[in-house]
Amino acid sequence: MGLPLQAHDVVLISGGPALRSFEKFKKASHDKYWGNFIDSALTRAAELKKEQPREDQIVWLVFRPSYTSRSSEDQQDYLKIIEERGAMVGLTPIYFDNKDQLFTLLRRDGSRDKPKISRLEYFGHSNKKCWMFDYSNRVDGGALEPLVVHVDDLEKISGSSFTPKAECVSYGCHSGEEFSQRWRMVVGRPMVGAVGKTDYSDGGMPKLSNGKEGSWVY
Amino acid sequence: MGLLIPIVLVLISPSLGWAPPLPLRTSPTTSQTETPPPASEEEPITATDEEIRKPLEEKVARATLPAAHTPAKHGETDGESWVAQRTMVEDYCGWGWIKKEKESWRQARWIALEGTREVCPLPHTYLPRPEDDKNYQYRFYGSFAPYRAYEPQADVWVDVFILKGFMSLGPAKEEIRRSPPAQASSGVNRFAERGANVR
Numbered sequence: 415m416g417l418p419l420q421a422h423d424v425v426l427i428s429g430g431p432a433l434r435s436f437e438k439f440k441k442a443s444h445d446k447y448w449g450n451f452i453d454s455a456l457t458r459a460a461e462l463k464k465e466q467p468r469e470d471q472i473v474w475l476v477f478r479p480s481y482t483s484r485s486s487e488d489q490q491d492y493l494k495i496i497e498e499r500g501a502m503v504g505l506t507p508i509y510f511d512n513k514d515q516l517f518t519l520l521r522r523d524g525s526r527d528k529p530k531i532s533r534l535e536y537f538g539h540s541n542k543k544c545w546m547f548d549y550s551n552r553v554d555g556g557a558l559e560p561l562v563v564h565v566d567d568l569e570k571i572s573g574s575s576f577t578p579k580a581e582c583v584s585y586g587c588h589s590g591e592e593f594s595q596r597w598r599m600v601v602g603r604p605m606v607g608a609v610g611k612t613d614y615s616d617g618g619m620p621k622l623s624n625g626k627e628g629s630w631v632y
Numbered sequence: 633m634g635l636l637i638p639i640v641l642v643l644i645s646p647s648l649g650w651a652p653p654l655p656l657r658t659s660p661t662t663s664q665t666e667t668p669p670p671a672s673e674e675e676p677i678t679a680t681d682e683e684i685r686k687p688l689e690e691k692v693a694r695a696t697l698p699a700a701h702t703p704a705k706h707g708e709t710d711g712e713s714w715v716a717q718r719t720m721v722e723d724y725c726g727w728g729w730i731k732k733e734k735e736s737w738r739q740a741r742w743i744a745l746e747g748t749r750e751v752c753p754l755p756h757t758y759l760p761r762p763e764d765d766k767n768y769q770y771r772f773y774g775s776f777a778p779y780r781a782y783e784p785q786a787d788v789w790v791d792v793f794i795l796k797g798f799m800s801l802g803p804a805k806e807e808i809r810r811s812p813p814a815q816a817s818s819g820v821n822r823f824a825e826r827g828a829n830v831r
Binding site: 435439549559560 | 726746757762780782783784785789792
């Protein structure tokens with residue numbers, strides 16, 4: 415009788431949507447649909463459930479403040495909808511309100527309570543320098559410092575929180591142009607990211623935008 | 633002669649462009665309504681897909697009348713104040729320039745503007761479009777935030793002003809022709825020559 419396999423966590427992170435009051439009149443208008451980063455993460459969760467070892471657990475982290483403010487704007491209870499959609503694939507969202515809370519949630523020691531991370535995937539707004547959880551939500555066209563994971567913040571994420579063969583993916587725009595490389599250097603695990611923009615408008619998993627010579631890179 | 637006129641009219645009438653004769657009952661006819669629509673080869677959208685992807689109606693509350701205008705005074709308008717001028721830069725995060733009363737516009741700071749819910753929204757939300765108060769001036773009440781905002785197009789950090797109240801000062805005498813900040817958000821990658829953060 416062998417020892418039970420060590421369980422790991424698969425972490426999916428959903429950033430928040432922009433407010434339409436900021437975006438409505440722009441040429442490149444973001445987030446007409448509020449749930450791009452929710453639906454894509456849940457689509458991926460359903461895929462991963464078929465692939466991953468049974469003992470591993472999917473942990474779904476959702477940036478709450480942007481959904482709260484978008485709820486006020488659209489007069490819909492999006493947090494309730496998020497929880498209902500999560501339940502359809504057997505997931506309960508774990509909310510975080512700023513990047514410090516995210517860093518705490520990512521701090522793992524391999525114990526039963528804090529298993530190491532075997533996979534991490536991000537769905538949300540980004541550019542080559544950072545993940546922007548609240549893009550165009552509290553300020554027009556930008557994101558507030560406590561709600562941005564900038565490349566200079568990556569030293570707050572320890573590589574020892576991940577398994578040696580952990581895989582990471584950022585499905586945000588332009589992550590493959592610098593963020594991925596800095597992640598690999600600082601966190602010590604490879605991260606796939608996009609060169610160019612990513613497009614969530616067709617629903618499900620994001621894809622590289624048409625018309626640009628984009629690619630997925632490490 | 634009087635009898636000739638109607639006879640001539642009858643003879644030349646086809647060349648006057650009257651409507652062509654109606655088709656006979658036996659003529660083949662086609663009817664749009666009788667043609668069945670071609671069967672779609674695409675798979676029908678399931679109720680679940682429809683429900684998940686259906687975009688919601690825009691519910692942004694914004695003035696729509698041409699006569700809409702920013703109120704002369706709104707929110708908490710006491711305490712320390714700044715003079716601010718709305719300036720719009722294509723694809724650049726931020727609201728415009730802000731300075732103290734006695735400072736020149738050369739000393740002004742570029743800001744991203746953050747409203748305070750249920751106290752003071754941003755002034756341009758009273759207008760049909762965000763650019764409708766371009767080059768207008770305001771007296772702002774509030775404070776600088778302890779945090780900055782990230783401008784993703786130019787990769788810079790900009791100051792954030794938290795607005796508690798404002799007074800409209802009307803159109804500015806001239807546009808501020810000064811570029812907003814453009815320094816990089818991060819310095820040299822100090823991890824480039826160091827090992828990964830595995831500790």
